[in-house]
Amino acid sequence: MAAGGGRSAARRADMGRRLARFAALRGRPARPGEFWDVVAVTAADEEQARAYRRQLAEKLRGEELPLGARYLVFVDPPGPKIGNGGSTLHVLQCLEDLYGDKWTSLIVLLIHSGGYSQRLPNASALGKIFTALPFGNPVYQMLELKLAMYIDFPSRMKPGILITCSDDIELYSTGATETVTFDKPGFTALAHPSDLTVGTTHGVFVLDPSTVSGKGGIEYTSCHRFLHKPDVETMHRCGAVCVRGNCSQPSSSGDQSDSEMGVQCVYTDSIFYMDHSTAKQLLTFYKQMGSLCCEIDAYGDFLQALGPGATPDYTQNTSNVTKEESQLVEVRQKLYSLLKGTVLNVIVLNNSKFYHIGTTEEYLFHFTTDNELRFELDLQSVAFSIFPDKAESLKQSLSVIQSILEPGCSVGPGSVVEYSRIGPEVSVGKKSIISGAYINLKVDIPSHCFLSSLSVKINCQVQYVSMAFSVEDDLKKSVKLLSDIHLLQFFGVSFLECLDLWGVKVSDQLFSGNAHLGLWTARIFPVCSSLSESATMSLKMLHSVQHRSAFKLDSWKLLSVEEMLTYKDLEDMLKFRKQIYDEICPQRLKKKSDL
Known part of the structure; x- marks a missing residue:
């Protein structure tokens, strides 16, 4: 049987139908009630918002999106980070400002994509919601996949807001007569059967066992x-753990046999809906607050207040918070008082699976190794690319997306190459990510390498910088004192040792962020006059670290990743992608005509 067995095959069939429905809507006006009134995407700042708007405009011009909906980008207010919960409240305010009282009659899809993607930095410049996927022509990005996955929802939804994130995939199957309907007051969330380990990093629903059989498509x-990232003991103590024969084990690539029936599972969260009455309550709260000075989580801080068993204990718990602000506990307590007693309806999708691709590890696994997701979404090893015929045998264990690979080059198993041009004497190691790059020298790129090239505009001049790390480097880690930078690691080597090899002095000028001293803010990547030169320079930096040989950077202008994103030239980056696209099109047509 195909990968994933019966349940996986059912998810593939249902997703295939949804993709076909979405494809039929692309480039044409949707009928009233057939599609979203508004598709809203959040952005962290104005620069990110401009990048999002530009890409949305390109997609609409290319007839890649359904028409009729308004595709809007809303920027978080300046000042402290407010989290996806704060962004949700801000979007409600923006919708009222735009539509007045009419906003309460709209069916809205809200996609949170306002982060800087430090755990998957090839998505940092253009946004996680525009992450390329290995299928389609032009290749689908996460935005199109989201719209396809949820294509059935608008016609079965009362006016309200459906909230999702930009780096997760929910695949599910329903019975022939079953529908997913969002028509109840309060909140309504989708629930997926998951292993207890998965529950420790997600939201977990405590359900009445008598109301859920775990059978069929949906209940x-x-x-x-609602528990937010609970430990296993808490799940058991609160009655969240069920024994369900249908619970899928995310670590498994196939179905459970009869001998495995009765495994313990929990029901975890993904997307949720709120009706407009509830949204108006939250908007009133936001107006009363005036402004937010802390990060609010739309899942942890909204949903934990719901249901008859909710208690205010979580308002004091800051163990899952990366930065504790003085206002956080007060805001949580006010939200709890506001939402207490509100119903949390749950739609249990018994045959469903939740995939997250927000980290380099997850991204590589799901796109190259995870046979279940590859089967269910029909992901291609080579998607809209020129790939050497002699390398056919490698296709099953890698992912090449809208790229040109010249004969003679090689790509190791478990690697992803996207929007890149790879020369004939290039060897890419295993489990690496190459993004937006032009590599035309003779080079062995090490395994576990991350290389992403960006166009930047400095003093009105387009130049190029390539960031290079290990896919295992922690770009979010930072220290507060210069004397502590020895605690940072670059490609498995002390960052202090790397700086010495590169001839880069440790000083206050080394980092672009004074409060956060880390790989993200370290000025170590040389600004170059061509795309290929920038990749060459950064690969030489990696080579010097691997072989402990000096490679001096003291004569170069150096940027941090943070600065690269500030100076990024979106137009030039999209131009490079278009050049690759235009070159692939005629060659693909020729190949088809030769068959």
Whole structure:
């Protein structure tokens, strides 16, 4: 049987139908009620918002999106980060400002994509919601996949807001007569059967066992209590753990046999809906607050207040918070008082699977190794690319997306190459990510390498910088004192040792962020006059670290990743992608005509 067995095959069939429905809508006006009134995407700042708007405009011109909906980008207010919960409140305010009282009659899809993607930095410049996927022509990005996955929802939804993130995939199957309907007051969330380990990093629903059989496609129930990233002991103590024969084990690539029936599972969260009455309550709260000075989580801080079993204990718990602000506990307590007693309806999708691709590790696994996702979404090893015929045998274990690979080059198993041009004497190691690059020298790129090239505009001049790391480097890690930078690691080597090899002095000028001293803010990447030169320079930096040989950078202008994103030239980056696209098109047509 195909990968994933019966349940996986059913998810593939249902997703295929949704993709076909979406494809039929692309480039044409949707009928009233057939599609979203508004598709809203959040951005962290104005620069990110401009990048998002430009890409949306390109997609609309290319007839890659359904028409009729308004595709809007909303920027978080300046000042402290407000989290996806704060962004949700801000979007409600923006919708009212735009539409007045009419906003309460709209069916809205809200996609949170306002982060800088430090855990998947090839998505940093253009946004996680524009992450390329290995299928389609032109290749699909996460935005199109989201719209396809949820294509059935607008016609079965009362006016309200459906909230999702930009780096997760939910695939599910329903019975022939079953529908997913969002028509109840309060909140309604989708729930997926998951292993207990998965539950420790997600939201977990405490459901009444008598209302959920775990059989069939979908079941409607209500949630007694919502737990946010609980430990296993808490799941057991609160009654969240179920024994369900249908619970899928995310670590498994196939179905459970009869001997495995009765495994323990929990029901975890993904997307949720709120009706307009609830949204108006939250908007009133936001107006009363005036402004937010802390990060609010739309899942942890909204949903934990819901259901008859909710308690205010979580408002004091800051163990899962990366930065504790003085206002956080107060805001949580006010939200709890506001939402207490509100119903949390749950739609249990018994045959469903949740995939997250927000980190380099997850991204590489799901795109190259995870046979289940590759089967269910029909992901291609080579998607809209020119790939050497002699390398056919490698296709099963890598992912090449809208790229040109010249004969003679090689790509190791488990690697992803996207929007790149790879020369004939290039060897890419295993489990690496190459993005937006032009590499035309003779080079062995090490395994576990991350290389992403960006166009930047400095003093009105287009130049190029390539960031290079290990896919295992922690770009979010930072220290507060210069004397502590020895605690940072670059490609498995002390960052202090790397700086010495590169001839880069440790000083206050080394980092672009005074409060956060880390790989993200370290000025170490040389600004070059061509795309190929920038890749060459950064690969030489990696080579010097691997072989402990000096490679001096003291004569170069150096940028941090943070600065690269500030100076990024979106137009030039999209131009490079278009050049690759235009070169691939006629060659693909020729190949088809030769068959």
